[in-house]
Amino acid sequence: MLPAPQYAVLPGRRWLLPSALAAGFDPDRAERSTRWGRPRRTVRDWVVDFGCFLLAVVIGVLSANTVSHDPNTPHTLAVLDQLLGALACAAVWLRRRWPLGLAVAMIPVGLISNTASGAGLVALFTLAVHRPFKYAGGLGAVQLALIPLFFWLRPDPDLPYAASVAVTALLAVSVVGWGMFVRSKRQLMLSLRDRAWRAETEAALRAEQAQRLAREAIAREMHDVLAHRLTLLSVHAGALEFRPDAPQAEVARAAGVIRESAHEALQDLREIIGVLRAGDADDAGRPQPTLVALDGLVSESRAAGMKVVLDNRVTDPAGVPASVGRTAYRIAQEGLTNARKHAPGAEVTVCVAGAPGDGLTISVRNPPPPGEVPHVPGSAQGLIGLTERATLAGGRLEHGAQEDGGFAVRAWLPWGNGTA
Missing domain, CATH: 3.30.565.10 (Histidine kinase-like ATPase, C-terminal domain)
Structure with missing residues (x-):
């Protein structure tokens, strides 16, 4: 399961930005971290780590059995081989925190201990998954160069020298290739997830802009209607001011128009204030059809x-x-x-x-x-x-x-x- 990308809030905006991109597109970032800033293992992480540890132990046990039954290997060297192998298997649990350091440490340990071969393969695979190819490729090349030396110092009792070197080299290349494939797949999934996130964000921004433009258009229309009502109110009030001797019926009619226009203007003003809460409206526009x-x-x-x-x-x-x-x-x-x-x-x-x-x-x-x-x-x-x-x-x-x-x-x- 691919860990979900973390998001960081941009200053002054409510949208989020994937922090995985800002961190160099690292596919091993977890969504949650401990209080020390290190990624916290999920249930899947624990299962995978235990599987890697178990694989290293199984390969180590098989190699230890071969070393213990080899008459050309001194007893002291066999004990040291198995001790270093046990420590290497235990160090597999540190592969997420220090993938490069663990892979580098496995090179000299692998020359001394045949039991640590499983832990060395797990360390090389982890390095290929969590670090760029230049690290995995460099250490893989070093291990390929040391394989002939290892089997020259400690030949396999069951296989010829050439077959042992070829099989071990093929296994190391396969581990690096598999790790790079997993890394590429994770990067692709992160890229697709980021594209989907950006598409959703852009769609939300377009929808918000459409709503804002709709509010602004309504505010412009209401502005024109409100201006019309206030102009009508001003005209009738001016008529009353300049004709104080007008007949009572005409005064009453003008007062009624003024009262009705003022009431409708207040209603329109309430509506336009509600619209303007979402955005400023300008004074441009013209009366709209009804x-x-x-x-x-x-x-x-x-x-x-x-x-x-x-x-x-x-x-x-x-x-x-x-x-x-x-x-x-x-x-x-x-x-x-x-x-x-x-x-x-x-x-x-x-x-x-x-x-x-x-x-x-x-x-x-x-x-x-x-x-x-x-x-x-x-x-x-x-x-x-x-x-x-x-x-x-x-x-x-x-x-x-x-x-x-x-x-x-x-x-x-x-x-x-x-x-x-």
Whole structure:
């Protein structure tokens, strides 16, 4: 199992960066460390370490048995051989902490002790896994050069000299090759994991940017509407100021307009403050269409060659609050645009219904395209922005593929009992 990469928090940002890359792409970094800063062994690490220790012991026992039954080996040398082999097997537990040091120490020990041959192979394999090739290749070359000397000093009683050298050299090369293969595989997995992490981070950043842009667009629209209401309020207040002798009915009507405009301006101001919490909005922009302009939008789509069926069950579209009407218009506009791109030739159905107190529902549905659809690049950022927009308006939006292969966008927006 490959250890998960550690992550470090970047100053001033909430995103994380894999610290394994900053540490030289070391595949042996563990996710957790002890209070001394050393990697903490996992359950898998303990199992692997015990397996390596057991392998070193088994090879050492077989070699010790050969040494003890060799009549050409003095008893003192056989005891020293087995003692050094036991110490070498015990040192296998240090292979993760000091892979290079252990592999270097195994070279002189291996010349003296035949029992330490298993521990030497484990040390060489560990070095190939946890360090670059220049270390494993260098020490492997040194061991290959010393193999003929070892069997010249201590010949194998069962194999000829040439066969012993060839078999041992082949075994050392295989161990180094296997270790490099494991290291390359771990590096590849880390690279793929880092790419996936970067892709997820970039997707999250794009989604966050789309939400921020949607908030800014809504804030610009609200700014224009609020400016219109305040201008209207100022005009009527100015009329009362310059015509104090106006008839009572006209004064009462102007006061009513001022009161209603001030109330609606406060409502819009509350909405724009909620939007601006997520980002600053500039003063550029222009008044945006509301639900009243839905018929014109459908007519434009039909003129462009689309088959659109409009089912508008709202008896008084002008009575829909301006903010709700703008959001509904944008949902219909985005739905028709997506249908035009991804389902050309299909008949699109736009349904709008609702009443004060019940809310406003709008849906845009299209069946599967009748023919082949050309590839049109898209990132679904428009639907992300619409979802954020509907949420900010106090409603909800759902979109997705249908069972028949078509696509649908459905939204519900609040519609109070007040007037717009």
